[in-house]
Amino acid sequence: MDADHRLNANEFKALLRQLDNRAYGIYRRLRQTRIVFDAYSLGFRHVQASPGAMPASVCELFLPASRFPVPGWAISNEARSIAAADYVLRSFACGVARSARQHRGADGSGSYQCPEMPQQILARNAVSFSPAGLSIAFRVSLPGTLSQKVLAGEAEAMFFGELADIAQAVKADLSDSRRFRGHCELVEDMRHVQDRLGRRGLVAFIADGSMLPRDSGLSDKPIRDDQGGTAFCAPEAAAVVLDFPNAGNIRGLGIREGVTVVVGGGFHGKSTLLHAVARGVYPHVAGDGRERVVTSQNAIVVSAEEGRSIQGLDISAFIGTLPAKADPRRFFTNNASGSTSQAAAIVEGMLAGADLLLIDEDASATNFLMRDRYMRQLIPDDPITPLFDRVRELYRDHGVSTMIVAGGSSDYLGVADHVIAMRDFVPVDMTARARGLDLPRSWAPAGPLDISDRRxxxxxxxxxxxxxxxxxxxxxxxxxxxxxxxxxxxxxxxxxxxxxxxxxxxxxxxxxxxxxxxxxxxxxxxxxxxxxxxxxxxxxxxxxxxxxxxxxxxxxxxxxxxxxxxxxxxxxxxxxxxxxxxxx
Structure with a gap:
């Protein structure tokens, strides 16, 4: 959005000096003003009311194509355009980290407020391309004092010195065609394969050489080199080769449609695999280790959420007669149990088009997942129809696949199409061996699996x-x-x-x-x-x-x-x- 009032750089500098030490609110004079510098222009789209106010001010940096060219291949299709915008935003944030002195004013003001970009690459509205050039919208907290006065000298340092360095950093990264092209090709490859998984009968793919472990349980960053880590390698029986438009043919583990059970000892990578598949609905940045993990875009994690609200949902496919005249066909609660919350999550996911359920035994309600034959004999009138009894039906009648991590129970092996064992973060195909075991079979539910929403x-x-x-x-x-x-x-x-x-x-x-x-x-x-x-x-x-x-x-x-x-x-x-x- 172009600003109404234009100033050149000298006029802007003079205006800032006029504002110095005046009441902070006078910064509002900058709203709808565009400053034209030699190499770029800066527009003020929103101006905050006080130092540290949220939301902070919003500026728009326009970089003309004549000085900051974006190659045509970078925005030649939707996937590449998303990647190019992500690349520019990361470049801007790195430029800020290198060049800007943050928190130079009161309450954290005098700061560029760049987002901490995740490992995933997402479509955003902060960057846009046009034949005329490139626009980057960003938040900035204009510098002020504790007494809410303008710090014009600090604003001048931000917009005349530091912003020029940040713009040059973006220009340098745009000129790094090898890295820029690689970023765009990663996203293009991932989206291409994701759109075609179903044609191969797959719901997910994990390429050989992927590094799935994370830095810690609190971080989504890849494991550090000094922490070790084992590169992923698909067992021959479950391996597929997929064609990535830019990277070519890549071998890896294909998670096939149907019911896949992941087993293995503690700390061997079962949940890590499931988490990587869950995040594989989005492309990842180079070096993440999961760049070639690709999952159906309609995959959803399903877990127990005790205490959540459920309003009028029909969960009768999993929950039968309830006490206190509660009707599972019109189920209301402000404090759901583990089993009712997990049942609701599956129904809600299917109503929204989920085609892959990702379930970790450790994050689930045990009585919702399964009930062994002794418990069935002891409590024959349990109102819960466990997922174990429905999981084949989910795929057969509704086309919904399930991938479940089962560390403490063998029950799901009896209904699995595919069994993967994780050993030191490396998958082993155990399907044939599991079929040789004497395993429990699912019980026939009282009625068909009806997923509908009358609300x-x-x-x-x-x-x-x-x-x-x-x-x-x-x-x-x-x-x-x-x-x-x-x-x-x-x-x-x-x-x-x-x-x-x-x-x-x-x-x-x-x-x-x-x-x-x-x-x-x-x-x-x-x-x-x-x-x-x-x-x-x-x-x-x-x-x-x-x-x-x-x-x-x-x-x-x-x-x-x-x-x-x-x-x-x-x-x-x-x-x-x-x-x-x-x-x-």
Whole structure:
């Protein structure tokens, strides 16, 4: 978006000096102003009200094609354009890290606020390309004092010295054609193979040479060289060779459609494999170790979530007669058990189009996964139909595959199409050996697996109003990630939406995207009311794909940085709203 008022560099410098030591709010004079420097221009799209205010100011750096050329091959298709934008944003952040002196003012002001980019490469709205050049939107906290006065000298240092160095860093990285092209080709390869997995009867692929272990349980970064680590290598019986357009033919483990059971001793890589497959719905940066891990884009992790809200969902496929006259066909609770929450997650996922369920025994409700023959004899009237009894039916009748990590029970071996054992992070095909064992078989459920949603959203859902009772203040729109849990809890209106179980959320910008997608749902014509949660989520995602991420931007609101979300995550967030109001 071009600014209304233009200044040259000297005029901008003079203006800053006029503002020095005046009330911080006078920075607002910069809004809708574009500064034209010799090599680039800078526009102010939003200006914060005080030092440390959130959201911070938003600037747009425009780099003209004449000085900052982007090669045509980098934006020749959608996959490459996403990769190119990601490459530029990472380059800008690295330039800031090298050149900018942060926190030069009060309350952290005087700082460039670059996102901490994840290992995954996502479509975003912060970077755009045109024949005229390249635009990079970024947040910056304008420098001020504790007494809320303008620090013009520090602003001058940021926008005249440091920004020039950052722009040069971007230019140098654009000129590094080998690294730039490699980044684009990684994404193009991954998306090409992902779109064609089904043609080979696969739901996931892990290339030989992949390095799946992470640096720690708190980090998604790859394991360090000094920590060791074993390169992945597919067993011959389960190996496939896939054609990557740029990298050529690559051998690896093909996770086939159906039921795949992953077994092995503790600390040998079972959960690590499952986690890598879960994150394989997105491309990864070079050096991550999972660049050639490719998973169906409709895969979803399913786990127990004790205490979550379930509003009116039909979970009768897994849960039968309940006490206190609770109806599993219209199940309401604000405090779900492990089994009812996991049943709900499967139903919700299938309603949103999931074709692969990823399940870790350690994160599941044991009584939902299985029930042995002795327990069946002892408690014949248990209302839970375990997943064990339905997992074949899921694939046979609904085309939904399952990949389950089973470390403490052999039950699922009896219903598995494929069995993989992990030994020191290396897979071993155990399918033939498992079939030679005397294993339990699933019991016939009382009725067919019916997955349907009769719920209709009531008017008034997704109210973003927040009432701060302590300060007796109303905030018209509260949409933000909870500080310290930026990829786990979304603050939306009076709701705290817990999305920790949604593995497709890897970046705080996705949390904001979820929140603004809910806000968009309130503005839809025809209204959201009368549709099921998954139908509404499908409509919103379809609109975003057609119009672009900026369709989520609320009118007259400060600019927001968005990152792509899947239908599965949006539907999951809607279903976890404690204020969700439905008719059934």
């Amino acid at each position: 209709k959203l009531r008017p008034g859902n997704f109210d973003p109003l927040f009432l701060n009772r302590r300060m007796n203040k109303a905030v018209p729109v509260r949409i933000k990630a909870l500080r310290g849990q930026e990829c786990e809890i979304l603050e939306y209106g009076m709701d705290l939406i817990d999305v920790r179980s949604l593995e497709g959320i890897v970046d705080p910008d996705q949390m904001l995207t979820l929140g603004h997608a809910l806000l968009l749902a309130r503005r839809l014509e025809p209204p959201a009311a009368g549709r099921s949660p998954s139908a509404l989520a499908r409509q919103v995602v379809r609109l975003v794909r057609r119009e672009g991420l900026d369709v989520l931007q609320a009118p007259a609101a400060p600019p927001v940085f968005f990152a792509e979300i899947r239908l599965l995550e949006l539907a999951g967030a809607i279903n976890r709203l404690r204020s969700l109001a439905v008719d059934v």
